[in-house]
Amino acid sequence: xxxxxxxxxxxxxxxxxxxxxxxxxxxxxxxxxxxxxxxxxxxxxxxxxxxxxxxxxxxxxxxxxxxxxxxxxxxxxxxxxxxxxxxxxxxxxxxxxxxxxxxxxxxxxxxxxxxxxxxxxxxxxxxxxxxxxxxxxxxxxxxxxxxxxxxxxxxxxxxxxxxxxxxxxxxxxxxxxxxxxxxxxxxxxxxxxxxxxxxxxxxxxxxxxxxxxxxxxxxxx
Numbered sequence: 001x002x003x004x005x006x007x008x009x010x011x012x013x014x015x016x017x018x019x020x021x022x023x024x025x026x027x028x029x030x031x032x033x034x035x036x037x038x039x040x041x042x043x044x045x046x047x048x049x050x051x052x053x054x055x056x057x058x059x060x061x062x063x064x065x066x067x068x069x070x071x072x073x074x075x076x077x078x079x080x081x082x083x084x085x086x087x088x089x090x091x092x093x094x095x096x097x098x099x100x101x102x103x104x105x106x107x108x109x110x111x112x113x114x115x116x117x118x119x120x121x122x123x124x125x126x127x128x129x130x131x132x133x134x135x136x137x138x139x140x141x142x143x144x145x146x147x148x149x150x151x152x153x154x155x156x157x158x159x160x161x162x163x164x165x166x167x168x169x170x171x172x173x174x175x176x177x178x179x180x181x182x183x184x185x186x187x188x189x190x191x192x193x194x195x196x197x198x199x200x201x202x203x204x205x206x207x208x209x210x211x212x213x214x215x216x217x218x219x220x221x
């Protein structure tokens with residue numbers, strides 16, 4: 001369990017007393033101290049919105065243009081949840097999963113960056129906050145993977161698989177949902193809420209493990 005003393009700016013592990021250094025994003029030895037119990041999502045939201053030392057890199061959300069209703073719903077939920085925490089989202093800027101996640105980000109009052117393969121920014125979906133027309137074609141997949149703090153893959157396609165592979169090659173944590181590629185190193189989780197909780201853990205420099213969602217443990221698939 002985590003505790004937060006917001007006035008003192010101290011986030012601790014209640015069991016061990018370890019203190020989270022929000023500047024260096026590491027857990028340091030410490031002693032148990034008073035604080036209000038918080039979920040990991042609440043703690044990550046404090047880091048992003050009120051600690052003064054937020055994770056500035058965006059979270060990459062990747063997935064195909066041609067996909068099904070389950071993937072679209074998951075992408076929209078993920079986008080809304082990441083925006084609520086205070087995280088920026090980067091994606092490929094087009095339709096399908098990319099449009100759905102941007103729709104969720106917009107609904108959550110957040111910011112999305114769309115790295116378009118074309119040189120025409122007007123081709124971005126209507127929910128992208130910042131469309132960047134790279135003009136480099138599918139090579140933009142490497143930019144999505146490289147620029148991301150971590151990646152959430154929803155569904156699968158050749159393009160999505162390339163981004164997953166590049167993310168893993170670059171040492172980025174990759175979370176998989178709704179039929180994402182079964183590749184070694186991808187953390188496959190049961191649903192969008194579990195993915196949001198997993199990203200919150202990464203913000204807190206904790207392993208993805210079995211993320212906490214509103215006090216409950218969600219088992220990875």
